[in-house]
Structure formats: C-alpha cells, structure tokens
Amino acid sequence: MNVFILLILGTGHLHTLSAAFHSLKHTCTAVSGDTHLPEFTALGLLDNVQFAYFDSHAKIAIPKTEWIKKEGSYYWDSLTQIAIDAHQRLKFYLQRTKDVFNQSMSTGVHTLQLMGGCVWDDETGVTEEYMQLGFDGEDFISFDLEKLTWIPSKPQAVFIKNLLDNNKADNKYWKHYLTQECIDSLKNFLDYGKSSLMRTVPPSVSLLQKTPSSPVTCHATGFYPSKVIVIWEKDGEEQHEDVEMEDTLQNVDGTFQKRIHLTVTPEEWKNNKYQCVVKVSGIKEDFIKVLTEDQIQTNWGVNDQTSTIIGVVVTLLAIVAAVIGVVIWKKKQESFLVASDGASKSSNNSTPVE
Known part of the structure; x- marks a missing residue:
C-alpha cells in the first residue's frame, strides 16, 4: 500500500x-x-x-x-x-x-x-x-x-x-x-x-497515568487537521519498543485527539530523557511534553485522600454534635432547675385546702 x-x-x-x-x-x-x-x-x-x-x-x-x-x-x-x-x-x-x-x-x-x-x-x-x-x-x-x-x-x-x-x-x-x-x-x-x-488548531498535550505501574499515556487533543504524528522519544531517538498507538478520533467540536501509550518503569524514565512529540500537519512547531513526575496527571492516592478527608469531616461532625448535645443538655438542666424552683415557690405560697 x-x-x-x-x-x-x-x-x-x-x-x-x-x-x-x-x-x-x-x-x-x-x-x-x-x-x-x-x-x-x-x-x-x-x-x-x-x-x-x-x-x-x-x-x-x-x-x-x-x-x-x-x-x-x-x-x-x-x-x-x-x-x-x-x-x-x-x-x-x-x-x-x-x-x-x-x-x-x-x-x-x-x-x-x-x-x-x-x-x-x-x-x-x-x-x-x-x-x-x-x-x-x-x-x-x-x-x-x-x-x-x-x-x-x-x-x-x-x-x-x-x-x-x-x-x-x-x-x-x-x-x-x-x-x-x-x-x-x-x-x-x-x-x-x-x-x-484549511485552518490549523494546535493540540493540548497531557501525560496521563492510572497507577505508578501503569503505562504512561501521551494524550494530544483539540488539534486540526487530523493528520498528526505522535511519538515517544528516548534521549532524542524515537522509541518503538513498548509503545502502543491508538487511532485518531474525532471530537464533537470537529477537532481530533490521539493517544500513544509507553510502558516504562519509573526508574527507567527518571534516569533517561523521555518525551512525547506531537506534529500536526500545517503547523511548523512541534509540541513536546517531557516525562517528569510533575507533568504526570494521575488519580494516585485519591481514594486514600478522600478517605482521610471523610474521616476528618466525620470526626469534626462528631465533635460538633457532642458540643451541641452538651449545650442542649445544659439548657434542659437550666430549664429544669428554673421550673423546679418556680414550683417550690408556688408550693410554699399556696393556701391550704380546708
């Protein structure tokens, strides 16, 4: 072909x-x-x-x-x-x-x-x-x-x-x-x-990873036209091994998106320069995203953080509930004492029944 x-x-x-x-x-x-x-x-x-x-x-x-x-x-x-x-x-x-x-x-x-x-x-x-x-x-x-x-x-x-x-x-x-x-x-x-x-629209490029052991995904989206090259490079050389390419897909607004996955250990990419390179037809500039820890968007620890936040909130609510309970109890006690005192006075001032 x-x-x-x-x-x-x-x-x-x-x-x-x-x-x-x-x-x-x-x-x-x-x-x-x-x-x-x-x-x-x-x-x-x-x-x-x-x-x-x-x-x-x-x-x-x-x-x-x-x-x-x-x-x-x-x-x-x-x-x-x-x-x-x-x-x-x-x-x-x-x-x-x-x-x-x-x-x-x-x-x-x-x-x-x-x-x-x-x-x-x-x-x-x-x-x-x-x-x-x-x-x-x-x-x-x-x-x-x-x-x-x-x-x-x-x-x-x-x-x-x-x-x-x-x-x-x-x-x-x-x-x-x-x-x-x-x-x-x-x-x-x-x-x-x-x-x-005939228009050209530059891509937005992100690096995504589900867990530290998952492949790193380079996601280019929002670009136009659809003719695009997305590659992973290691130390300036195109990486072919452990790379999986997805088809180019169209977005609802008429632009396009593409993903390419790289299977690599954290030790490997931290000791070498890995980068995702995106080339869009009609745009001379290459769009490059270097693989570093601060560039990876992930959900790591979200569940743990959520659990911690929920635990703190529950604890605070429990404390608030306890304080409110004490306040209500005190008010009830005060009301009871006032009522008791009033009843005593009323009893002392009453006329005996003949």
Missing part, C-alpha cells in the same frame, strides 16, 4: 507531514448478522472530515457540514440514488461472499466495505486514485485503473472479479470518475470549506 493510501486511511506513521495532501473518500459498508447497526451505511469524507451520510434506515443522503450545503438538490438526489444502488449490490456481494466462505448460515456479524477515492497534492499537482473492497476488515479485491480490471487479494474474491469485469462499461466509468470527477469534486469541496478545512 503506497503513501497516498496510508494518508487516506490514517494508517501511515509518516515522519514528515505536508498540508499539500488532500483526499476525497467514499465508503459503503454492508453488514449482516445480529447487530443494531443499519444494514448499509455510506459516508463521504474530505480530508477525513465527514461531509455526507446515508443509511438503509433513513434512505436519504444528508449533509454533515455547513459548507457542503452549497451543493444543490440535484447533488443530494444523485447521491441518494447512488447509495441505494450500492446498497443492493453490496448486499448481494456480501451474501455470495459468505456462501463462498461457507458462512451463509452464520449468525455472526460480517461486513463488506467498498472504499474509493482520490488524493491530490496541491503543490505538485500529483494525484493518486484507488478503489477496493474489504471483507470482515481484510483486503479482498482492488481495482487496477491501468488495466481496467479487478485484482483479487483472496481466491474467494474471484467470483466478484468475474462479475465486475464482465461489465467493461462500469470499469471505464470508474476510471473516469476516479481520475477526473473525483479530483474536480475534491477541489470544489476544498473551496467550499476552506475557511474550516
């Missing part, structure tokens, strides 16, 4: 980032089995930001960003019809694929996903296009634009190759779409959304 595809899918760990790369991607996913998910969903993404959505429940394509609303009703009607057609095709291909794998009677969840799109470098003008199908998260079959044929990644995908290659007109259309229409749409969409898509 080349650099362009890695950029689109977000699976590439590149050491340099360029704001010049832009991508337009469409994904269609058919699902079978016992799941609450719609049977079919389709997404449109520009630079990994979702701008269109369709599912088999609503059966209508809807905008997910303000800038894409500049497209008129003809666009949304066309997108809806394309998604409906893709739903029927992928549903059929998924069932046939399950048959080939002898999983037609399986109650488990299975997916067939179509991914197609293009990448454009706005500095060099270089473009790259792709279209592929994946079954249960693995490569299944891909489209060769030069030879206008489908290439199976697994022998079970030969039946799809035969079905697709028999329709030569469709294969020619896919090449035209990917190399021309996709690039044109990408440029138009970038122009629509440039105020938000």
Whole structure:
C-alpha cells in the first residue's frame, strides 16, 4: 500500500507531514448478522472530515457540514440514488461472499466495505486514485485503473472479479470518475470549506497515568487537521519498543485527539530523557511534553485522600454534635432547675385546702 493510501486511511506513521495532501473518500459498508447497526451505511469524507451520510434506515443522503450545503438538490438526489444502488449490490456481494466462505448460515456479524477515492497534492499537482473492497476488515479485491480490471487479494474474491469485469462499461466509468470527477469534486469541496478545512488548531498535550505501574499515556487533543504524528522519544531517538498507538478520533467540536501509550518503569524514565512529540500537519512547531513526575496527571492516592478527608469531616461532625448535645443538655438542666424552683415557690405560697 503506497503513501497516498496510508494518508487516506490514517494508517501511515509518516515522519514528515505536508498540508499539500488532500483526499476525497467514499465508503459503503454492508453488514449482516445480529447487530443494531443499519444494514448499509455510506459516508463521504474530505480530508477525513465527514461531509455526507446515508443509511438503509433513513434512505436519504444528508449533509454533515455547513459548507457542503452549497451543493444543490440535484447533488443530494444523485447521491441518494447512488447509495441505494450500492446498497443492493453490496448486499448481494456480501451474501455470495459468505456462501463462498461457507458462512451463509452464520449468525455472526460480517461486513463488506467498498472504499474509493482520490488524493491530490496541491503543490505538485500529483494525484493518486484507488478503489477496493474489504471483507470482515481484510483486503479482498482492488481495482487496477491501468488495466481496467479487478485484482483479487483472496481466491474467494474471484467470483466478484468475474462479475465486475464482465461489465467493461462500469470499469471505464470508474476510471473516469476516479481520475477526473473525483479530483474536480475534491477541489470544489476544498473551496467550499476552506475557511474550516484549511485552518490549523494546535493540540493540548497531557501525560496521563492510572497507577505508578501503569503505562504512561501521551494524550494530544483539540488539534486540526487530523493528520498528526505522535511519538515517544528516548534521549532524542524515537522509541518503538513498548509503545502502543491508538487511532485518531474525532471530537464533537470537529477537532481530533490521539493517544500513544509507553510502558516504562519509573526508574527507567527518571534516569533517561523521555518525551512525547506531537506534529500536526500545517503547523511548523512541534509540541513536546517531557516525562517528569510533575507533568504526570494521575488519580494516585485519591481514594486514600478522600478517605482521610471523610474521616476528618466525620470526626469534626462528631465533635460538633457532642458540643451541641452538651449545650442542649445544659439548657434542659437550666430549664429544669428554673421550673423546679418556680414550683417550690408556688408550693410554699399556696393556701391550704380546708
């Protein structure tokens, strides 16, 4: 898989980032089995930001960003019809694929996903296009634009190759779409959304740890765009061992977050210089957080501190209650004495009954 595809899918760990790369991607996913998910969903993404959505429940394509609303009703009607057609095709291909794998009677969840799109470098003008199908998260079959044929990644995908290659007109259309229409749409969409898509927002970087023996997590959040590199360095060298990277996730405000975990003992990081380095596309500055004890945010001892605080409060309340009790007791005693004294005087001054 080349650099362009890695950029689109977000699976590439590149050491340099360029704001010049832009991508337009469409994904269609058919699902079978016992799941609450719609049977079919389709997404449109520009630079990994979702701008269109369709599912088999609503059966209508809807905008997910303000800038894409500049497209008129003809666009949304066309997108809806394309998604409906893709739903029927992928549903059929998924069932046939399950048959080939002898999983037609399986109650488990299975997916067939179509991914197609293009990448454009706005500095060099270089473009790259792709279209592929994946079954249960693995490569299944891909489209060769030069030879206008489908290439199976697994022998079970030969039946799809035969079905697709028999329709030569469709294969020619896919090449035209990917190399021309996709690039044109990408440029138009970038122009629509440039105020938000071309912006850059620096990350907030934190070091998190649950307990002294837990991995140290470098958490970068609030950054934009999504193209980011987050690495751990030891004494200036990138650390690969004992490092676990999570996927980049989108926040509700449209920015992104990413986590990378480092398993290291306190003795090790105290005797060496460990630091988390974050690089965001379009921002020249690197964001660095050095691993030191005062930089770690943690919940260590919170329960103990809470218990101590609660104990102190309970003790104080007990003391206050005791003082209040003594005061009340004294007042009652005084009241009793006054009452007794009054009763005695009343008894002494009373006239005997004849």
